[in-house]
Amino acid sequence: MKGLFITFEGPDGAGKTTQINMLKEYLTSKGYDVVLTREPGGTAIGEKIRNVILDVENKEMDDICEALLYAASRAQHVKQLILPSIDQGKIVICDRFVESSIVYQGYARGLGEDKIEAINNIATRGLVPDVVFLLMLTPEEGIKRKKKSGELDRLEMEKLEFHNRVYEGYNRLKERRKNIFEIDATLDIDDIHNRIVRVVESLLREE
Numbered sequence: 001m002k003g004l005f006i007t008f009e010g011p012d013g014a015g016k017t018t019q020i021n022m023l024k025e026y027l028t029s030k031g032y033d034v035v036l037t038r039e040p041g042g043t044a045i046g047e048k049i050r051n052v053i054l055d056v057e058n059k060e061m062d063d064i065c066e067a068l069l070y071a072a073s074r075a076q077h078v079k080q081l082i083l084p085s086i087d088q089g090k091i092v093i094c095d096r097f098v099e100s101s102i103v104y105q106g107y108a109r110g111l112g113e114d115k116i117e118a119i120n121n122i123a124t125r126g127l128v129p130d131v132v133f134l135l136m137l138t139p140e141e142g143i144k145r146k147k148k149s150g151e152l153d154r155l156e157m158e159k160l161e162f163h164n165r166v167y168e169g170y171n172r173l174k175e176r177r178k179n180i181f182e183i184d185a186t187l188d189i190d191d192i193h194n195r196i197v198r199v200v201e202s203l204l205r206e207e
């Protein structure tokens with residue numbers, strides 16, 4: 001079998017980590033070889049880049065610098081981990097991918113969605129996810145959830161206006177993409193999981 005590439009998107013605190021872990025457990029129990037990874041990060045070099053991006057000390061970081069660092073982490077990730085794993089027939093589940101850059105850097109930061117897409121076409125070498133699960137949650141609800149579960153990182157500390165733009169950015173993006181499967185993140189955890197499993201099972205049947 002050729003592998004699958006599944007990504008999770010959504011505003012901070014939407015429940016991506018929760019659902020990714022549940023999906024991994026489900027697929028592993030069915031005997032599939034699953035690779036769990038995240039962005040920024042996923043490789044030793046990528047994790048170092050992640051630390052620079054998310055460091056609360058880096059208040060002076062330029063927006064374009066930030067966008068290029070995300071893309072740099074992605075280029076290493078695609079080459080070193082994602083493409084080889086797909087070639088080996090594995091199911092790769094990734095916490096955030098290009099869509100995060102288009103929404104956070106392209107739309108919310110205002111750098112331009114087309115420009116960010118162009119940078120990322122180089123970074124991904126044209127790799128597109130088989131499905132993007134978009135967990136949608138209003139910014140107010142998302143931040144509330146995150147605060148309950150611990151520390152906020154640099155981007156999570158951004159003002160509410162930024163999170164509103166992220167929410168709006170995902171709403172814009174989903175209209176343009178056929179591979180985005182949107183789910184209401186306020187649903188019950190098991191309900192969301194079951195919806196995700198149904199889509200993944202249908203993709204596996206197509207293999």
Ligand SMILES: Nc1ncnc2c1ncn2[C@@H]1O[C@H](COP(=O)(O)OP(=O)(O)O)[C@@H](O)[C@H]1O
Nearest residue numbers: 012013014015016017018145149185187188189
């Ligand atoms: N469907 C849900 N309903 C209510 N709370 C949830 C749901 N999914 C996740 N949570 C909780 O919300 C918080 C953020 O979830 P998490 O999976 O870490 O989100 P993300 O990875 O998208 O930031 C956690 O405390 C988690 O337990």
Ligand SMILES: Cc1cn([C@H]2C[C@H](O)[C@@H](COP(=O)(O)OP(=O)(O)O)O2)c(=O)[nH]c1=O
Nearest residue numbers: 012013039040070096097100101104105155
């Ligand atoms: C991958 C990616 C993430 N981000 C942001 C979204 C998150 O706020 C942060 C990643 O932190 P992370 O801890 O992974 O957040 P979450 O658990 O909410 O997914 O980086 C971008 O702005 N652009 C990107 O390309």
